[in-house]
Amino acid sequence: MESSTFILFGATGDLAKRKIFPALYNLFIDGKLSGPLSVIGLGRREWSNATFQSQVLDSLRTFSRRAPEDSPELRRFLLAFEYSVLDVGHPEDYKKLLAHVIRREQELGLPQNRMFYLSVGPEFFAPIAANIQGSGLGDTLGWKRLIIEKPFGRDLQSARELNDSLGAAFREEEIFRIDHFLGKPMVQNLEVLKTSNPVLRALWQNRYIANVQITAAETVGVEERAGYYDQSGALRDMFQNHMLQLLMMMAMQLPQGSTPEEVRRKKRHVIASVLPLLREELARHVVRGQYAAGEIKGKPVPGYTSEPGIPAASQNETYIAARLFIDDPLWEGVPFYIRTGKRLKEKSTRIVIEFKEPLNDVHNKNRTVLEPNLLVINIGPEEGLSLQLNTKDPRRHGALEPVSIRHDSGNPGMPEAYENLIGDALRGDATFFAHWDEVELSWQWVQPIIDAVDAGELPLHDYAAGSHGPAAADALLGEAHWWLDEEPAPPAAAKDPEAIRQGA
Ligand code: NAP
Numbered sequence: 240m241e242s243s244t245f246i247l248f249g250a251t252g253d254l255a256k257r258k259i260f261p262a263l264y265n266l267f268i269d270g271k272l273s274g275p276l277s278v279i280g281l282g283r284r285e286w287s288n289a290t291f292q293s294q295v296l297d298s299l300r301t302f303s304r305r306a307p308e309d310s311p312e313l314r315r316f317l318l319a320f321e322y323s324v325l326d327v328g329h330p331e332d333y334k335k336l337l338a339h340v341i342r343r344e345q346e347l348g349l350p351q352n353r354m355f356y357l358s359v360g361p362e363f364f365a366p367i368a369a370n371i372q373g374s375g376l377g378d379t380l381g382w383k384r385l386i387i388e389k390p391f392g393r394d395l396q397s398a399r400e401l402n403d404s405l406g407a408a409f410r411e412e413e414i415f416r417i418d419h420f421l422g423k424p425m426v427q428n429l430e431v432l433k434t435s436n437p438v439l440r441a442l443w444q445n446r447y448i449a450n451v452q453i454t455a456a457e458t459v460g461v462e463e464r465a466g467y468y469d470q471s472g473a474l475r476d477m478f479q480n481h482m483l484q485l486l487m488m489m490a491m492q493l494p495q496g497s498t499p500e501e502v503r504r505k506k507r508h509v510i511a512s513v514l515p516l517l518r519e520e521l522a523r524h525v526v527r528g529q530y531a532a533g534e535i536k537g538k539p540v541p542g543y544t545s546e547p548g549i550p551a552a553s554q555n556e557t558y559i560a561a562r563l564f565i566d567d568p569l570w571e572g573v574p575f576y577i578r579t580g581k582r583l584k585e586k587s588t589r590i591v592i593e594f595k596e597p598l599n600d601v602h603n604k605n606r607t608v609l610e611p612n613l614l615v616i617n618i619g620p621e622e623g624l625s626l627q628l629n630t631k632d633p634r635r636h637g638a639l640e641p642v643s644i645r646h647d648s649g650n651p652g653m654p655e656a657y658e659n660l661i662g663d664a665l666r667g668d669a670t671f672f673a674h675w676d677e678v679e680l681s682w683q684w685v686q687p688i689i690d691a692v693d694a695g696e697l698p699l700h701d702y703a704a705g706s707h708g709p710a711a712a713d714a715l716l717g718e719a720h721w722w723l724d725e726e727p728a729p730p731a732a733a734k735d736p737e738a739i740r741q742g743a
Contacts, residue, residue, distance in 0.1 A: 240666045241352055241381070242274025244340055248367060249358035250280025250291070250322065254388065258419075259358060260295045261303035262657035267316050268305065269654075271662050275347040276319035279339060283326050291322035304655060327363045333374035340376065352381035354665060361390055365404035372408035386415045386664050389480055390471065391673070394689050395682040402675055411675055415664040420455075420481040420588075421488070421671040422656030424648065425618045429488050430502075432616075432624075434495040439614075442594065443492070445573045449611065450719055452576045452591040453485050456583040458535050460704070461557070465548030473559040474527075474688060477579040483510060483681045484673060485618075486575060489590055490565055499670040503677070510680040512566045521691050526700060526712045528558035530582040533704030540582065540704045554699055556692075557581045560712040576716060582704035584724075588618040591722045610641040613722055623647035 245263070249255055266272050280291050295317060299307040307313050323339050325332040344351060355371060357364055364387060371377045385405065392398025405414060420426055433443055442448070455477060461468045468476065491505035516524050531542040544551050558580030565575065594612040613627040625645040632640045654662075663671055691697045700709035707724045 240271075240273045242272075242276075242349055243352035243354050243381070243665065244344060244349060245276075245278045245354050245356065245665075246336070246340065246376075247278060247280050247356045247358060248325070248327070248363070249282065249356075251282035251284045251286065251294070252358055254358045255280070256294070256298040257302050258655070258657040259356065259661070260298040262655060262661045264299050264303050264307065264316060265305060265654065265658050266662050266665075268312065272665065275349060276316065277343045277347055277349055278320045279336070279343065280320060280322045281325040281336065282322075283324065285324055286322045288321045292317045292320050295320050327359065327367050327370070330370055330373060333370045333376060337374055337376050350381045351379040353377075353379050353383045354386065355383070356386040358388055361388075361392075361401070364401060368405045368408040377408055382413070382667070383409070384413050384415060384664060384667070385409045386417060386661070388417055390475060391416055391480070391678050392682060393471070393475055395679070395686045398678060398682045402679070412669070414675070415660075415669060416673040416675075416678065417660055418480055418484050418673045419656045419660065420484055420618070421673070422658075422660040423588075423618050423622075424653055424659070425616060425622045426485065426488055427659065427671060429616070430491075430493055430497075434493060444569045445571050447594055448573050449593045449595045450574045450576060450716075451489060452593070452722060453482060453489065453578075453589075454591070454721070455482060455485075455579040455588045456585060456707075457579075457581045458583060458586045460530070460540060460582050461543065461546050461549060465546060469549055469553055469555050472555045473557055473579055473581070474685065474692070478559050478561070478577070479681050479685045480673070480678075482577050482579055483684070484677070485590065486510075486513075486563075486577060487677065490567075490570060490575070492569065499668060502670050503674045507674070507676045507680065508567075509565060510677055510684065512570075513684055514564045514566050515684065516563075516687055518687050518691060518696075521687060522697055524562050524715070525688055525697060526558075526560045526709060526715060527556040527692070527697055528560075528580060528700045528702045528709035528712070529553075529555065530557050530580075530704045531701045533582065533706065535582065535705045542704070543582075556699060558583075558702060558708050558712075560708065560715055561688075562715050574716075574719075576721070578708065578712060578721075580702075580708050584705055584707050586620055587723075588620075589723070590616040590618070592616075593719070593722065609639070615723065621647060622649075622653070 247255060247259065263278065267276060296307065321339070321343065323336050325336055340353065343349070353376065357367055368385070377383050392401050433439055487506040487509045490509045493501060493505050529543050532545070533540060543549055543557050544553050560576065560578035563575050563577065592614040596609050596611050598609055610627065610629055615625045617623045623646050625643045627641050627643050629639045630642050631637045660671060688697070700711045702709040707721065713720065
């Protein structure tokens with residue numbers, strides 16, 4: 240990795256404090272940053288370098304997965320942080336910034352490689368890019384790159400406009416769009432799981448898979464983000480980006496050792512192949528919900544429209560579920576069920592793959608139904624894998640019972656998503672970032688839902704806080720059901736293996 244200057248817009252903000260400084264620190268102590276480190280933080284606040292450095296130290300003490308220890312290393316890390324006052328709308332502040340960046344490059348003997356990280360509101364993305372271009376900050380002898388936070392637009396049109404304005408200052412291969420789900424270790428592991436395990440590789444297709452369920456459930460409500468969330472909702476905040484990215488990562492097929500370009504091509508293929516939803520059929524495939532009052536972990540919580548800052552008549556969704564199909568011979572006929580929501584019963588991000596059980600075939604009259612095999616990929620908060628198989632219980636006359644073989648990755652010591660992603664961007668590896676094609680095609684798929692919501696054509700279902708979401712979302716699955724919502728059934732219904740073999 241070549242050394243560079245890390246120029247952080249929004250250095251006084253929440254994301255910098257909670258994620259970016261700890262990520263840089265952990266990369267630093269793991270020796271993953273090459274050469275002298277130089278970070279220039281920006282914001283309107285009149286901070287000195289010393290104030291900035293003490294804020295960084297506070298952030299490490301509070302949020303870093305490894306506590307900072309007083310050492311020459313830590314002091315070296317903190318001294319790498321300097322601060323410049325900058326208002327994004329003031330072109331003269333960028334000239335000052337350029338002089339600061341050049342001075343540090345010369346002091347530290349750094350090549351002119353510049354990483355611009357935009358940890359600010361989306362309304363600032365375009366003016367910052369224009370000012371980077373206009374001020375000369377972007378005219379480097381080395382590389383320049385842009386890391387950009389979500390949200391990337393609020394519909395297809397605004398996303399295209401934003402992309403055009405960034406395109407005036409940065410080429411596509413210089414833009415790293417963060418989707419922090421792509422930084423999670425289990426998501427980064429998905430492709431290896433498929434390519435390095437012949438058993439899974441063989442099964443990863445419609446011949447063996449009955450359906451795929453992708454869930455990102457949160458127990459928290461809208462918290463302090465009412466202004467943003469009520470304009471965004473679950474569709475824009477989670478579904479268009481994180482959930483569709485998980486779908487692409489799950490469904491793409493890659494040969495071992497693929498390049499970032501191949502990954503992008505395959506992801507693009509998946510999202511381009513998701514069958515579009517016809518406006519008149521939307522309500523059969525998409526369920527929107529909003530949480531009503533309920534209980535989370537035994538404590539009463541208010542409904543969405545009683546949350547501070549949320550209008551009493553808000554029709555914003557806090558839950559969305561959809562059924563979609565991928566028009567590809569490998570996935571033909573396999574429904575993908577995707578859901579995400581707030582104030583749900585448990586916090587969990589996971590992918591569940593239900594395998595087909597031919598013995599449960601409809602032609603098998605009077606059948607004894609076998610529990611399906613399930614592969615569960617736990618993405619967060621716990622990370623790991625489990626495989627549900629049927630075994631014989633000798634204590635119960637050989638009755639079948641499902642057992643789960645588990646592997647828990649265990650979180651301690653695992654790098655955080657932001658660590659992985661910032662490290663990748665500094666190395667110039669775009670594998671786990673959202674390419675423009677994917678973003679645009681995701682908006683294109685989602686746009687009919689936005690239009691139907693705006694036209695009042697998609698009903699908004701209530702669900703009690705602390706539940707698994709609206710009942711209408713269960714109906715999406717027809718005869719199937721969402722796995723792992725309930726505690727596993729006790730192995731009461733004895734299943735006679737001989738009867739199953741006979742198809743009786
Ligand atoms: P925040 O706490 O409100 O911080 C905003 C930052 O922008 C502050 O550092 C602020 O600095 C700076 N800023 C605001 N107006 C400015 C101006 N005119 N000129 C220069 N700087 C200005 O927001 P955040 O939570 O850190 O989020 C930052 C971005 O990340 C947003 O786009 C958000 O959507 C995205 N994001 C955040 C999270 C999260 O967990 N927080 C997660 C995903 C994405 P001054 O006040 O000093 O000017």
